[in-house]
Amino acid sequence: MPNAKPAKVVAIGESVGPQVYRILRERIIQAELLPGERLSESDAAKSLSVSRQPVREAFIKLSEEGLVQVLPQRGTFVTKISVASVMDVRFVREAIEADIVRLVAEGHAPETIAELRRQLAEQRKVPHDDRAAFLRLDELFHHTLAAAAGKAYAWSVIESVKAQMDRVRFLSVDDLHIGRLIEQHERIVDGIAAGDKAAAEEAIRLHLREILTSLPEIARSRAELFDDTE
Amino acid sequence: MPNAKPAKVVAIGESVGPQVYRILRERIIQAELLPGERLSESDAAKSLSVSRQPVREAFIKLSEEGLVQVLPQRGTFVTKISVASVMDVRFVREAIEADIVRLVAEGHAPETIAELRRQLAEQRKVPHDDRAAFLRLDELFHHTLAAAAGKAYAWSVIESVKAQMDRVRFLSVDDLHIGRLIEQHERIVDGIAAGDKAAAEEAIRLHLREILTSLPEIARSRAELFDDTE
DNA sequence: AATGCTTGACTTGTATGGTAGTAGGTTAGT
DNA sequence: ACTAACCTACTACCATACAAGTCAAGCATT
Numbered sequence: 308m309p310n311a312k313p314a315k316v317v318a319i320g321e322s323v324g325p326q327v328y329r330i331l332r333e334r335i336i337q338a339e340l341l342p343g344e345r346l347s348e349s350d351a352a353k354s355l356s357v358s359r360q361p362v363r364e365a366f367i368k369l370s371e372e373g374l375v376q377v378l379p380q381r382g383t384f385v386t387k388i389s390v391a392s393v394m395d396v397r398f399v400r401e402a403i404e405a406d407i408v409r410l411v412a413e414g415h416a417p418e419t420i421a422e423l424r425r426q427l428a429e430q431r432k433v434p435h436d437d438r439a440a441f442l443r444l445d446e447l448f449h450h451t452l453a454a455a456a457g458k459a460y461a462w463s464v465i466e467s468v469k470a471q472m473d474r475v476r477f478l479s480v481d482d483l484h485i486g487r488l489i490e491q492h493e494r495i496v497d498g499i500a501a502g503d504k505a506a507a508e509e510a511i512r513l514h515l516r517e518i519l520t521s522l523p524e525i526a527r528s529r530a531e532l533f534d535d536t537e
Numbered sequence: 538m539p540n541a542k543p544a545k546v547v548a549i550g551e552s553v554g555p556q557v558y559r560i561l562r563e564r565i566i567q568a569e570l571l572p573g574e575r576l577s578e579s580d581a582a583k584s585l586s587v588s589r590q591p592v593r594e595a596f597i598k599l600s601e602e603g604l605v606q607v608l609p610q611r612g613t614f615v616t617k618i619s620v621a622s623v624m625d626v627r628f629v630r631e632a633i634e635a636d637i638v639r640l641v642a643e644g645h646a647p648e649t650i651a652e653l654r655r656q657l658a659e660q661r662k663v664p665h666d667d668r669a670a671f672l673r674l675d676e677l678f679h680h681t682l683a684a685a686a687g688k689a690y691a692w693s694v695i696e697s698v699k700a701q702m703d704r705v706r707f708l709s710v711d712d713l714h715i716g717r718l719i720e721q722h723e724r725i726v727d728g729i730a731a732g733d734k735a736a737a738e739e740a741i742r743l744h745l746r747e748i749l750t751s752l753p754e755i756a757r758s759r760a761e762l763f764d765d766t767e
Numbered sequence: 768a769a770t771g772c773t774t775g776a777c778t779t780g781t782a783t784g785g786t787a788g789t790a791g792g793t794t795a796g797t
Numbered sequence: 798a799c800t801a802a803c804c805t806a807c808t809a810c811c812a813t814a815c816a817a818g819t820c821a822a823g824c825a826t827t
Contacts, residue, residue: 322809324597324810348778348779349777349778358813359779359812360813361810361811363779363780364594367554367594367597368597368601371598377779378778378779379780379818379819380778380817380820381779381820382777382778382779383778392690395688398636399690402691403632405636458625458628460622460625460626460628461629464629468694553780553781554781577807577808578808578809579808587781587782589783589809590781590782591780596809607809608789608808608809609789609810610787610789610807610808610810611790611807611808611809612789612807612809613808
């Protein structure tokens with residue numbers, strides 16, 4: 308059902324504001340709403356069959372995440388992707404996840420290692436052209452690491468921050484080097500299994516720097532989606 | 538002017554919502570609004586001479602920060618301080634600042650080191666009973682490190698997260714061990730000046746773990762402000 | 768023809784009305 | 798006297814009305 312606008316998009320059981328937020332957030336990350344595109348509280352409200360108020364709350368939250376820019380009395384626009392912003396959130400993410408992995412390696416709990424290896428097997432099964440599927444598994448992998456370290460809150464911080472990175476990953480046109488990414492995952496798990504904190508930390512730092520290799524090329528080939536003038 | 542409620546608290550030039558947010562945030566952090574206390578959109582709106590709408594937006598943002606808890610159709614309450622939450626944000630902060638300090642040590646720019654040493658001198662001048670003054674300088678010190686590393690965004694993440702820690706620091710009844718904290722600052726700067734990344738990193742990690750030593754005692758002596766049942 | 772002003776259709780920001788749901792006190796029933 | 802149902806006074810949530818500012822198009826004036 309392509310672009311069908313349901314009469315009532317929102318479901319019961321949760322406030323409308325957060326629902327609108329998630330819907331719009333997803334659309335921006337998946338480049339369904341393009342950088343530079345103009346949004347409007349009223350338009351979004353109409354198309355989602357809610358009032359302006361929850362939409363406004365969603366806009367505010369999106370603007371705090373840097374996904375939209377609200378200009379009073381002028382309009383609300385989907386922010387262009389900024390190489391600098393992506394590198395900023397990447398830095399924060401690397402710092403947090405590095406410490407998380409150290410903790411996991413310190414514990415090197417057998418059930419955690421088993422779970423991670425199970426996930427690695429699943430990742431290898433993903434067809435190389437099914438980007439969305441792999442991204443889901445990658446997300447799960449990192450989330451599992453955080454959970455294993457008992458750092459649910461730290462993961463929530465990462466989640467609230469990494470939208471900028473996710474936008475870029477959705478643009479990767481080529482095969483995403485899935486094989487290489489899985490190899491990096493393996494090194495992380497190996498380090499954890501060996502209880503080698505330093506090795507595991509170094510592995511995830513390298514893994515999270517992977518985006519830096521593809522970022523310039525993506526920014527060049529899809530320049531219209533990016534802000535940085537270069 | 539003690540507790541005078543001005544007719545119009547808000548100023549021009551900025552939207553009301555964020556202003557209300559900052560006012561309430563400050564009051565919560567400084568324990569002017571006590572954990573467990575009930576807030577109300579209408580009450581806060583009346584006392585600030587604004588409408589309920591901006592107050593609502595402020596409540597939402599405060600709840601995302603974990604400073605209040607919004608219970609639909611029931612009320613909004615200042616969250617009790619939670620030892621677990623404090624440790625959660627502390628972990629995130631340590632992870633980020635550790636990497637920041639590594640960067641600063643790598644650069645070991647002379648003007649940065651000079652500025653930091655200047656701040657150390659100021660910190661030593663603070664009377665041992667002027668907690669607020671030292672906290673301001675401490676804040677400035679850490680902010681300066683982030684700025685020197687060119688990580689303004691990372692600092693903004695820390696700021697949006699560290700409110701839980703600040704609440705505790707405001708409760709420290711004793712002399713806050715100002716002398717010890719300044720010593721730790723000195724070790725950080727020494728590591729940076731020597732270009733010794735590992736030493737600087739270890740120094741700031743120890744520094745940020747300092748709160749762990751006083752936290753249990755504070756939680757015990759001010760148990761009514763804390764959530765954790767122990 | 769070119770320039771300046773007005774006007775109107777937008778935008779977000781703020782205020783207020785209406786609704787569903789909760790909680791506690793009160794009253795009726797046993 | 799005790800229990801249980803009701804009723805009132807709240808709450809946050811959503812919808813709508815109003816205000817203030819922006820911008821562009823088009824008309825009037827020069």
